[in-house]
Amino acid sequence: MKSLLVTGGAGFIGSNFVRYFLDAHPGVRLVNFDELTYAGNLENLAGLQDRKEYTFIRGGLCVRTTPASDIESRSIDAIVHFAAESHVSA
Numbered sequence: 001m002k003s004l005l006v007t008g009g010a011g012f013i014g015s016n017f018v019r020y021f022l023d024a025h026p027g028v029r030l031v032n033f034d035e036l037t038y039a040g041n042l043e044n045l046a047g048l049q050d051r052k053e054y055t056f057i058r059g060g061l062c063v064r065t066t067p068a069s070d071i072e073s074r075s076i077d078a079i080v081h082f083a084a085e086s087h088v089s090a
């Protein structure tokens with residue numbers, strides 16, 4: 001089975017992509033990796049938590065809070081990157 005990693009999948013654009021992708025590509029596993037900062041909201045993904053091809057992992061790209069093995073063990077075939085900080089102060 002193919003696997004896709006989506007970073008920032010709980011944000012506005014990412015969550016819409018996650019919903020679209022799961023409906024358009026049945027049988028492909030999707031791992032959603034999001035830190036859930038001000039921009040990420042699990043309510044955007046309500047109803048997906050029970051789908052067997054969907055997994056959510058809370059973690060950040062810039063902070064080593066998530067062991068690499070959590071991602072590596074899933075045999076990811078491709079990555080779609082939506083994680084970003086849209087309100088960065090100088």
